[in-house]
Amino acid sequence: MTGHIDPTREAFGAFRRMERGGAVHMLNLVRLRERAAYPDGREATGAQAYAAYGRESGPIFRRVGGRIAWAGEFELMLIGPESERWDHCFIAEYPSVAAFVEMVKDPEYQKAVVHRQAAVLDSRLVRLKPKAGSAGFGE
Numbered sequence: 851m852t853g854h855i856d857p858t859r860e861a862f863g864a865f866r867r868m869e870r871g872g873a874v875h876m877l878n879l880v881r882l883r884e885r886a887a888y889p890d891g892r893e894a895t896g897a898q899a900y901a902a903y904g905r906e907s908g909p910i911f912r913r914v915g916g917r918i919a920w921a922g923e924f925e926l927m928l929i930g931p932e933s934e935r936w937d938h939c940f941i942a943e944y945p946s947v948a949a950f951v952e953m954v955k956d957p958e959y960q961k962a963v964v965h966r967q968a969a970v971l972d973s974r975l976v977r978l979k980p981k982a983g984s985a986g987f988g989e
Contacts, residue, residue, distance in 0.1 A: 853881070853972030865977060869947045875919060876950070877976040880938040886968040899969035900938070906962035907953075914953045915945040919980075943980070 857865070882896030894902075921940040944950045953959055 853970065855967055855970050855973060857975065866947065866951060868977070870979070872946070873980050874944045874947055874950060875978040875980050876942045876944065877974070877978055878938065878940050878942060879936040879974040880970055881935065881972040882937045882969050883971045886965075888964070888968040894968070896969045896971065897937075899965045903962055903965035903969060906965065907959055910953050910956050910959045910962070911942070914949040916949065916953065917943050919943040941978070 880900070882900055884896060886892075886894040886896050886899035888894070888899070919941045924936045924939050927934050944953070954963075
């Protein structure tokens, strides 16, 4: 199985063209490798590599105005493939599309993302438009 780790050039281009003003929420679902896969062969677990990514990218994330809007711990796949599990589940909020793009283009972030690439076996990154809460579904 080949995992989804980085966006394609086409998907990133579409993301950038969807400038609508206002905050952007990014749903992150991350499955880690048992052992990190660094190109230089250094040894670490996937969890250690992902923690390094968090430490090194966090200051850039916060500098562009990012914050964690929600985080949870995976417990059970109620609907979906029973074998699917996620090690990290969270929603990151950015003040704008431009803020997200600024983060990923930052040279220090690009150094930090090497840890994410080594750590992640599979992931999903879903762009969402924040909505005000409602009392029901499908509204």
